[in-house]
Amino acid sequence: MRPAWEQDFTQYVGARIPRLHRIARQLLGDSDRADDAVQNALTVLYQRWPRMREVQHLDAYVHTMVVRACLGDRRRWWARVQLWAAPPDTAAVADDPLVEQRMVVRAALRSLPEGQRTVLVLRYLCDLPVAEVARLLGRSEGTVKSQTSNGLRALRRALGQGDLTGVTSGGVG
Template sequence: MKTSTEAEFRAFMVSRWPRMLRTAHLLTGHHQDAEDLVQAALAKAYVKWERVRRTDDPDAYVWRIMINTNADRLRRMKVREWLTTRFPEPAAPDRNEAFAERSALLDALARLPAKQRAVVVLRYLEDRSESEVARLLGTGVGTVRSHTARALKKLREQVVTSEAATPGADRGTRGGQRP
């Protein structure tokens, strides 16, 4: 590539890195995997940079590369093990409720299939519209809606299951009654 093209790609990469890393972390659940995912996506974008920069929306092109790279990474995993930083013993109640909620969210996201996880992350955590998500994933708006519906149903089922597993947990309600 020419020097000006390299400088253009470098500027693109530097300006998008934090947001891509946050999205990748939500997709993978681990900071190191997220960094690897963003680096792999940007490496693929660099190789195709002439094509990427000529598209109507280079951001969407690169985000789609990242999402597809993550889906490929998950497909290649032959051993279905969940690496975790937590011990298998039941967790003691955490005094930092925000951390516990974030951890529960990441665990719930990790249980979703790759496409459903991508839709939830892009729609609700990246605050993108259905049409933006459809464009990023290369699917129709109807597909985004169906993935969203299925993902939210699974997430709700997980919440019900986790509440049933913790008797006496009222999740901020008074006297065990819903507001």
């Protein structure tokens, strides 16, 4: 790869890696596995970078790569091994008043079945339309709609409330 392309790649990835990691962490429920999935996707992107000038919607393309890396991670047998009953607590920012709310929502999301959790993260955290989520996951739009509805119902039950207003990308991230 030419040095100018490497610089373009570094700038592109540097600007987008926090969002990509956040999406992967929500899909996988684990920061370390999210790091691995993002790194795997970016390794493939690096190998393809000289051809990426031809891609019209590069951000959507990279987003799809990360989602597929997350889905692939969940299919691996070793990804199902869990050495502790609950993930260790992560350090919270003391000045953030929504930390407790985010922790509760994350725990509720982890309690959902994998398909519902994935659809909710893609629909509400990533703000993707139904058609795009269906395309990403290889499911019908009707399946995405029903999983969204069932997931929201289960999330409301888990949170003990009927209204999820404000629990979107700002409340989950």
